Amino acid sequence: MQAVVNQPWRTHLAKRCAVALIGALLAVGAIAAPKVIKKVPPEFPREAAQKGIANGSVKAELTIGADGTVTDVKILEAEPKRVFDKAVIAALKEWKYEGTGEKQTAEVKLVFRNED
Numbered sequence: 001m002q003a004v005v006n007q008p009w010r011t012h013l014a015k016r017c018a019v020a021l022i023g024a025l026l027a028v029g030a031i032a033a034p035k036v037i038k039k040v041p042p043e044f045p046r047e048a049a050q051k052g053i054a055n056g057s058v059k060a061e062l063t064i065g066a067d068g069t070v071t072d073v074k075i076l077e078a079e080p081k082r083v084f085d086k087a088v089i090a091a092l093k094e095w096k097y098e099g100t101g102e103k104q105t106a107e108v109k110l111v112f113r114n115e116d
Helices: 008-028 046-050 085-092
Strands: 036-038 055-064 070-079 104-113
Touching: 055 085, 070 085, 085 104
Parallel strands: none
Antiparallel strands: 055 070, 055 104
């Protein structure tokens, strides 16, 4: 008969390995991105059209609350700069993601084209 010995180092090691594995999966994109359940398209800014700007793009980072609501929007890249930022922030704050019970982040890129 073999004696069972409490080995807390095994539990600690298993937790460290699990954290490292999750970090590695996030780094390579193996964990699925947050699932969007409601998208609101941004409006093409009137000021951009008046200035003759017909297109552009904005890349943003979203902070998503545990319930799936967008709690913060950070502009990462914009072309042209500062033309579409307000429209993007307003629209993305209306987006809704599937709640996971944990805070998440996601990146999105929105492309603008004025068809008028």
